[in-house]
Amino acid sequence: MSLNLTINGAVIEAGPGPSLFDYADKLGVQVPTSCQKQGKCKECIVEVVSGMECLTERTSEESHLKDRFRLACRCHLTTDTGEVRCHTMRRGQMRIERQAFSLPASHGKLQLDPAVTRDGDRILIDGNEVDRSTGPIHGLAMDLGTTTIVLRLFDLETGELIADSSLENPQRFGGSDVMARIQYDTTYPGKLLMRTVAGYLSRAIDEFPVDSRTIYEMVVVGNSTMRDIFFRQDVYSIGQSPYQSITEIELAAGKRTTTSLTQNGRKSLLPIHPQARVYGAPIISGHLGADAAACMLAVDLGNEDRTIAIMDIGTNTELIVGNKRRILAASCPAGPAFEGGAIACGMPGLDGAIERVSLNGSGTFHLGVIGDVPPEGICGSGLIDLMSELVRTGQMNPMGRFQDGVDRITLDDEQGIYFLESDVNELAQAKGANMAGLQTVFSNYGLQFDEVDVFYLAGGFGRHVNVDAARRIGLIPALPDAKIVKVGNAAIEGACIALLSKTKRQELERLVRQVKHCRLETHPHFFDFFVEGCQFKPVESTLEVTG
Numbered sequence: 001m002s003l004n005l006t007i008n009g010a011v012i013e014a015g016p017g018p019s020l021f022d023y024a025d026k027l028g029v030q031v032p033t034s035c036q037k038q039g040k041c042k043e044c045i046v047e048v049v050s051g052m053e054c055l056t057e058r059t060s061e062e063s064h065l066k067d068r069f070r071l072a073c074r075c076h077l078t079t080d081t082g083e084v085r086c087h088t089m090r091r092g093q094m095r096i097e098r099q100a101f102s103l104p105a106s107h108g109k110l111q112l113d114p115a116v117t118r119d120g121d122r123i124l125i126d127g128n129e130v131d132r133s134t135g136p137i138h139g140l141a142m143d144l145g146t147t148t149i150v151l152r153l154f155d156l157e158t159g160e161l162i163a164d165s166s167l168e169n170p171q172r173f174g175g176s177d178v179m180a181r182i183q184y185d186t187t188y189p190g191k192l193l194m195r196t197v198a199g200y201l202s203r204a205i206d207e208f209p210v211d212s213r214t215i216y217e218m219v220v221v222g223n224s225t226m227r228d229i230f231f232r233q234d235v236y237s238i239g240q241s242p243y244q245s246i247t248e249i250e251l252a253a254g255k256r257t258t259t260s261l262t263q264n265g266r267k268s269l270l271p272i273h274p275q276a277r278v279y280g281a282p283i284i285s286g287h288l289g290a291d292a293a294a295c296m297l298a299v300d301l302g303n304e305d306r307t308i309a310i311m312d313i314g315t316n317t318e319l320i321v322g323n324k325r326r327i328l329a330a331s332c333p334a335g336p337a338f339e340g341g342a343i344a345c346g347m348p349g350l351d352g353a354i355e356r357v358s359l360n361g362s363g364t365f366h367l368g369v370i371g372d373v374p375p376e377g378i379c380g381s382g383l384i385d386l387m388s389e390l391v392r393t394g395q396m397n398p399m400g401r402f403q404d405g406v407d408r409i410t411l412d413d414e415q416g417i418y419f420l421e422s423d424v425n426e427l428a429q430a431k432g433a434n435m436a437g438l439q440t441v442f443s444n445y446g447l448q449f450d451e452v453d454v455f456y457l458a459g460g461f462g463r464h465v466n467v468d469a470a471r472r473i474g475l476i477p478a479l480p481d482a483k484i485v486k487v488g489n490a491a492i493e494g495a496c497i498a499l500l501s502k503t504k505r506q507e508l509e510r511l512v513r514q515v516k517h518c519r520l521e522t523h524p525h526f527f528d529f530f531v532e533g534c535q536f537k538p539v540e541s542t543l544e545v546t547g
């Protein structure tokens with residue numbers, strides 16, 4: 001008899017008694033901790049993918065964790081048969097890449113104009129002294145996503161990108177979408193979500209190859225909920241119609257002049273300089289957050305004459321259409337499917353994720369995996385490739401049904417990675433929501449798809465997604481290659497620009513006021529667009545417009 005325990009892809013034969021943390025130690029798998037297995041720090045979160053029945057009952061220290069999430073130091077194995085698969089919150093590789101910051105689109109060179117400057121040994125933020133030092137001056141840009149977090153570290157005196165890092169958002173234990181997080185944050189006192197993310201971020205910042213106290217400014221972008229939780233704002237109102245951040249409500253009441261937020265390093269609980277400024281970029285309106293605002297900066301929408309569209313696919317998909325004269329935007333609650341959430345073998349686009357899938361003539365899958373590791377799951381770009389290949393080879397019809405009554409397609413037998421027909425339903429709904437949003441915004445603008453000059457495809461997988469596959473399954477409109485520009489994670493690009501240039505930050509503050517928020521539910525054809533968008537077939541650039 002034996003029990004196979006898999007932690008982060010590493011396998012060990014296990015038996016009753018020790019905790020998951022003990023076995024992780026034996027396997028050499030690092031589990032985040034600052035209390036040495038005392039059940040106090042709450043950092044040793046693991047997601048149990050299968051085999052929960054082989055583990056001890058949830059303890060009182062784990063009462064804040066739901067569903068598949070446990071504390072590795074608190075849960076022990078109870079049996080010597082079966083199989084348990086789990087993983088810690090995942091990390092991307094930290095890349096150290098001293099290089100000039102380059103913009104994703106065809107912009108001119110960014111004029112370096114940071115808010116933090118030096119006068120002799122005085123370090124100043126907007127002219128006010130915050131420290132005395134002759135050491136370097138660093139700044140940090142962060143895209144705080146619902147599923148993943150991206151950090152980029154800069155030398156603010158040279159504009160050089162020094163390192164970047166990405167990690168799974170540990171707040172996932174509070175639910176996979178923003179509505180669940182709002183409910184969690186409202187129900188559990190003590191700002192647990194904020195403190196958990198601060199713990200993980202602190203570890204990531206400490207690993208950067210610089211003294212973290214030389215970080216004097218940080219620019220944070222994220223959707224309205226993620227940003228406001230990080231800044232300890234009450235997020236209850238974002239979850240209730242008319243879905244407004246407290247900053248938006250206060251702005252309308254004349255209590256503040258911008259929806260941006262500022263706090264110092266000490267308050268943020270991060271190991272950066274205590275007097276550092278942490279700037280939360282302004283949100284647009286409702287769920288259209290600082291990430292959408294940052295996307296506009298990344299593609300230089302404020303100076304754009306052409307008509308452009310930006311589609312930033314994520315748990316909430318942001319859609320922006322227009323030019324420097326008129327901008328419409330909307331947010332679609334697409335759900336976490338394209339970020340690997342709610343998919344049986346889904347995962348974010350971090351190491352171990354299958355990001356490329358192709359099927360050859362004999363029906364064999366060829367898989368491309370992020371990082372030099374065995375596959376652990378499938379991320380968004382892999383899912384798009386996979387569905388496109390299934391449609392191309394006739395193994396899945398446009399309604400999302402598998403051929404011959406099968407309900408599962410195996411990609412990697414050894415690692416137990418498969419794709420279910422029920423996963424297709426999740427992805428169909430997410431795709432339907434995205435496409436309905438896009439149709440609605442174009443319709444309100446009075447535009448046909450093919451009248452747009454540039455279609456920017458953004459999002460965590462925006463850089464890696466196969467455009468042919470995305471067009472084939474109708475994730476994006478059937479536009480010619482020349483009009484589709486992949487900009488990768490435009491939100492982090494925008495955050496970097498706002499960090500490196502005060503002028504651009506002011507432009508961002510102006511730009512958000514210019515956007516008209518398009519509320520999807522008010523469009524008479526929204527539901528028809530949604531039903532049509534759930535199908536896996538190309539979307540032609542013709543639709544009825546309401547002007």
Ligand code: FES
Binds near residue numbers: 032038042043072074
């Ligand atoms: S190691 Fe601190 S709670 Fe488990």
